[in-house]
Amino acid sequence: WTRLERDVVDTLVRSRALTVPANRGLKLVGRPGETAEAFSVRCATAADLAADADVAALKDKYEVKIAKLRTQMEAADDRADVLKEQRDGQRNEEVLSTVGGVLGGIFGGRRSRGGMFGSLGRAAGRRGRTAATDERLDAAENKVNSLSEQIVDLEGELENELTAIDVRWAETAKEIATIDVPLERTDVKVTQLVLGWIPVA
Template identity: 55%
Template sequence: QRCYQAADAKADAEIAKLKDKYQTKATSLQGQLQAAQDRAEVLEAERKGKRNDELLSTAGSILGSIFGGKRSRTSVLGKLGSAAGKRGRSDAAKERVEAQENKIQHIHHQLEQLEAELTDDVTSIDAKWMGVAKEISPMTVPLERTDVKVTQLALVWIPVP
């Protein structure tokens, strides 16, 4: 019984060390995840702004060139070229958002791996110490003459009634 308690205590001590080690890694990954999510929100807002700017600018430019005073072909083509440039910027913003979302998924995957590693380590520590506790068997230790020491010699007399 005491052997199992001692093994449990040793296993708990090793698991506490692991907890500290993995807690540091988990805290770091959670900080990275929060920063990545914040960055993704900023990039998404930027993407929406560029998309709206592209739509409004394109519609305004084309409608203005068609219905406005300038009706030349070069004017309309110039406005279309400007719209294409804005389209490229909004596409680039979309790609940045997608890249950030991939980064978030990667961090989630790292957190899952860390959790799996911790579970495996805890299981192996528990199995190791339970194995040690099970290997212990009772053993008789006979007394030897050198193990006994007489430290006080006394004669006791008890009267019997």
């Protein structure tokens, strides 16, 4: 009987296989008795978890880049504000100095009129400094705009990559096929052997 039992087990192991759903991309295999719908849900859940992990890694990478650009933009913006104040102050000083020099020259007599030309020369120098400040201000404002555009571009890249991750894992979750899993000896258990005798007339 023992040999017969062993032969039955060997025959079943060689000839039978269990067909189960599988998703190679997610490294998932259906469980015995699991319905196709339940396996599909399990694949979708696993894909969501994998997508979440990819998204977290991607966000970390982009947050560092965006934070760096924002810091640079804030510094450039502060610099632009300082230059604006400096330029406005120089313009006020330039106007007051010119007006004061001209009025002093007109109302101050011959001696003052001689100094008027010196005042006008100094005012021209101040105008030159104001123009230089204007150039530095333009450069600072251009830098702010450039950094702002870089941030917008990075955020756009991030959004595109997030969409690509969602699409990729959603497609992976749907890649379900069936595979045949052969029986192992431990899967087969003979519970009863019966000898039947049928008389032949």
